[in-house]
Amino acid sequence: MLIVLPVAAFAQTDYVITAKADTLRGEVRLLTYDNIDRLQITVGKKKEMLTALQVLSVYHEEKFYKPIQYDNRVLLMQQIKTGYLSLYAFRMPNQTTYDGRYLFRMDGKHLEVPNLAFKKMVASYLESCSGVTDKVKSGELGKKDIEQIIDEYNTCMASAKPILAVPTEPEPVVTELTTAIQSLKQKISNQDFSSKKDAVDLLTDLEKKAGRNETIPNYLLEGLKSYLASVPSVQKELETVLQLLKK
Numbered sequence: 634m635l636i637v638l639p640v641a642a643f644a645q646t647d648y649v650i651t652a653k654a655d656t657l658r659g660e661v662r663l664l665t666y667d668n669i670d671r672l673q674i675t676v677g678k679k680k681e682m683l684t685a686l687q688v689l690s691v692y693h694e695e696k697f698y699k700p701i702q703y704d705n706r707v708l709l710m711q712q713i714k715t716g717y718l719s720l721y722a723f724r725m726p727n728q729t730t731y732d733g734r735y736l737f738r739m740d741g742k743h744l745e746v747p748n749l750a751f752k753k754m755v756a757s758y759l760e761s762c763s764g765v766t767d768k769v770k771s772g773e774l775g776k777k778d779i780e781q782i783i784d785e786y787n788t789c790m791a792s793a794k795p796i797l798a799v800p801t802e803p804e805p806v807v808t809e810l811t812t813a814i815q816s817l818k819q820k821i822s823n824q825d826f827s828s829k830k831d832a833v834d835l836l837t838d839l840e841k842k843a844g845r846n847e848t849i850p851n852y853l854l855e856g857l858k859s860y861l862a863s864v865p866s867v868q869k870e871l872e873t874v875l876q877l878l879k880k
Contacts, residue, residue: 637839644807645695647657647661647674648661648692649661649688649690649787654689657681660674660816661673661692662674665694668705668707669684669707669859670700670709671683672709673836684707684859686805686852688700695808698710701721701743706854709721711722711723717738717787718737718785719736720735720736720737722734732743736783742758746776748776748849751775751776756769759786762789769782770858805829806875810877813873817870818836820866821833821867824866828861832861839853839857849878857871860870
């Protein structure tokens with residue numbers, strides 16, 4: 634006897650993999666904010682709000698989303714193609730549909746797929762593979778062929794010699810800022826609050842960037858303030874760090 638089950642019975646539940654490597658399964662809503670995207674996941678009767686900094690991956694309505702840094706923001710972008718060069722879709726300002734396209738390479742270099750100067754900008758971005766670059770420059774491959782461009786570029790890079798050299802880690806520099814960050818981390822270690830681990834991880838990243846004299850992205854500061862907003866006992870140390878970062 635053949636039994637036909639509803640298609641919905643096979644539907645995979647939405648889920649979120651958090652930065653702590655926990656998997657939360659439930660109803661997911663993706664929310665857009667100015668600097669850091671957020672999501673709401675409902676498990677049973679419990680609702681939980683997470684920022685893009687708190688997740689590694691999101692599965693929603695049969696699509697995957699990843700937190701991607703873009704223009705001093707962190708957006709939950711829709712994953713279209715993955716590889717050495719990946720393609721993501723994102724929501725343009727004041728839009729609800731994922732019409733923007735974003736290229737992201739494993740070496741950290743990224744590019745929003747442009748409407749103007751497509752040939753020049755994309756050819757320059759993919760210059761490490763001359764075969765693909767030549768097709769873009771000649772117009773053989775254009776914006777409508779972006780997925781084919783990615784496939785050919787990834788194939789080209791897979792057959793090339795290894796290109797990812799292990800970078801030399803610069804010696805960290807001890808400054809007034811790194812000392813203030815360490816003091817804040819020490820103060821946090823004696824506190825008990827829900828976002829403690831996230832705050833410590835973020836401060837560790839800040840300390841490394843400060844020690845290498847790198848630019849501190851604004852979204853990290855916004856994330857830190859949100860993590861510590863409910864911890865009044867560390868506000869003095871937090872203010873010291875924020876003031877030093879403004880210098």
